[in-house]
Amino acid sequence: MHSTGTARGIRDFKGKRKEVAVRYDGKKTLVFCGLGPTVDADAANLRAAAANGIREALALGRKTVSLCVPTTPRRLAKAWPAALEGALLGAYRFRRYKTEKDDHALLSSLELVSDAATTGEVTRTHNICDAVCYARELVNDNACRVTPHYLAEQARTVARHAGMKIVVLKRKEIQTQKLGLLAAVGQGSPYPPRLVLMHYRGAPADKAVTAVVGKGITFDAGGANLKPSGHIETMRTDMAGAAVVLGLMKALGSLKPKVNIVGVFAAAHNAVDGRSYLPGDIYRSFSGKTVEIGNTDAEGRLILADAISYCIRKVKPARIIDLATLTGGILVALGEMAAGLFSNNEKLAAELLTAARKTNERLWRMPLYPEYAEAMKSDLADLRNTSTFKRGHASPGTGAAFIGQFLENTPWAHVDMAGVAYNQSKPRGEIPKFATGYGVRLLVECLG
Ligand code: BES
Ligand code: ZN
Ligand code: ZN
Numbered sequence: 001m002h003s004t005g006t007a008r009g010i011r012d013f014k015g016k017r018k019e020v021a022v023r024y025d026g027k028k029t030l031v032f033c034g035l036g037p038t039v040d041a042d043a044a045n046l047r048a049a050a051a052n053g054i055r056e057a058l059a060l061g062r063k064t065v066s067l068c069v070p071t072t073p074r075r076l077a078k079a080w081p082a083a084l085e086g087a088l089l090g091a092y093r094f095r096r097y098k099t100e101k102d103d104h105a106l107l108s109s110l111e112l113v114s115d116a117a118t119t120g121e122v123t124r125t126h127n128i129c130d131a132v133c134y135a136r137e138l139v140n141d142n143a144c145r146v147t148p149h150y151l152a153e154q155a156r157t158v159a160r161h162a163g164m165k166i167v168v169l170k171r172k173e174i175q176t177q178k179l180g181l182l183a184a185v186g187q188g189s190p191y192p193p194r195l196v197l198m199h200y201r202g203a204p205a206d207k208a209v210t211a212v213v214g215k216g217i218t219f220d221a222g223g224a225n226l227k228p229s230g231h232i233e234t235m236r237t238d239m240a241g242a243a244v245v246l247g248l249m250k251a252l253g254s255l256k257p258k259v260n261i262v263g264v265f266a267a268a269h270n271a272v273d274g275r276s277y278l279p280g281d282i283y284r285s286f287s288g289k290t291v292e293i294g295n296t297d298a299e300g301r302l303i304l305a306d307a308i309s310y311c312i313r314k315v316k317p318a319r320i321i322d323l324a325t326l327t328g329g330i331l332v333a334l335g336e337m338a339a340g341l342f343s344n345n346e347k348l349a350a351e352l353l354t355a356a357r358k359t360n361e362r363l364w365r366m367p368l369y370p371e372y373a374e375a376m377k378s379d380l381a382d383l384r385n386t387s388t389f390k391r392g393h394a395s396p397g398t399g400a401a402f403i404g405q406f407l408e409n410t411p412w413a414h415v416d417m418a419g420v421a422y423n424q425s426k427p428r429g430e431i432p433k434f435a436t437g438y439g440v441r442l443l444v445e446c447l448g
Helices: 043-059 074-078 080-090 119-140 148-162 171-176 180-186 235-255 300-315 328-334 346-359 370-374 395-406 440-447
Strands: 020-025 028-033 064-068 109-113 165-169 194-201 210-220 260-270 282-284 290-292 319-324 339-343 363-365 412-416
Touching (some): 064 080, 148 165, 180 282, 260 300, 300 395, 339 395, 346 363, 395 412
Parallel strands (some): 210 319
Antiparallel strands (some): 165 194
């Protein structure tokens, strides 16, 4: 593959962004990837171009690829990790259920041609991309395979390889420890819920711990408020937040940064069943606050509330970042182009926004007006899981405000990734079709 700052000399190739041209030179196939005008070409262009190029090479059945990073301008030469990232992320394909050995789609070797690359950084980039593809694999796979138990087993494997301490609460303990909301959401399913805490301690002398909490609904049928056709088909991906936590912990295990992070996820199957929790009922959370169920499809905030309260009680984190495919409303607001960021802390929000710019995993700050929290109060219980607003009004904000009731003043950021976790249209640069792995690189950049 060849990326070039100038399109001069290549017939019918303009070097525009997203442009890919194939030319033949003896036995070699040359794939030219446009970076756009040199003045504003940056790491993001390089990443996307490399991904588009490797997809082209694989589509042509070329499995031995050399990735040539431009040597000028130096700004681009130095951004070579983005090119490598693009190639590794662009080469990914979910192949588990393809009977035909579709080897065309498989990269067998990748050579990096760069005058700036270092082996240490190559390994780091490779490890990060591995973690992203691991998260994608979990999100793409079947809901009947990726159950709460399966996610907990994955966590055990990741923790074992990295020598991390891990705590797994099963259904019985979830009940006896009074995680009433997580128990309620999981009660209708034969696949019992789990709460998982993975402790990465890269800075033992430092007391401060950052908690990263993921929503792990392994299938969201909506419960008694059953999701209709057209909305239910992709709901195996409702554990994408938990997949980010697993991907992050896997990455930390190989990168070994000097930070302390507790990776937490609550996993449950929101089933429609005779034993499912029901609208109108009231449940007591781990925090002690009671919650009236307005809609059994607003289950993510319930399991996150208990996971966060439990984490605060046991770990007392200095700050909390939660990631969740929380609302369809964020998809209405931002499309598949960006995740929504809600935060009670300017410093944490700024850190996440900066990291998002670097990794090109778009984040857009959304407001947390006091009226949103007001709308989550119930006449019968302390809180309700749906707002008093008209149907659909500000649902990402009211959902975030519900989670905000369980923080006990901890600095917090909530990433509503319902729009970005799964790409139902064509690949766009490093973003493949189907599970995107959104969030893993963002958190590694922000915390690693
Ligand atoms: N898992 C869904 C949100 C979702 C929608 C994720 C589309 C990915 C794609 C969530 O549990 C949900 O159903 N939210 C409801 C909340 C409502 C009942 C307050 C929603 O957004 O409609
Ligand atoms: Zn739901
Ligand atoms: Zn859900």
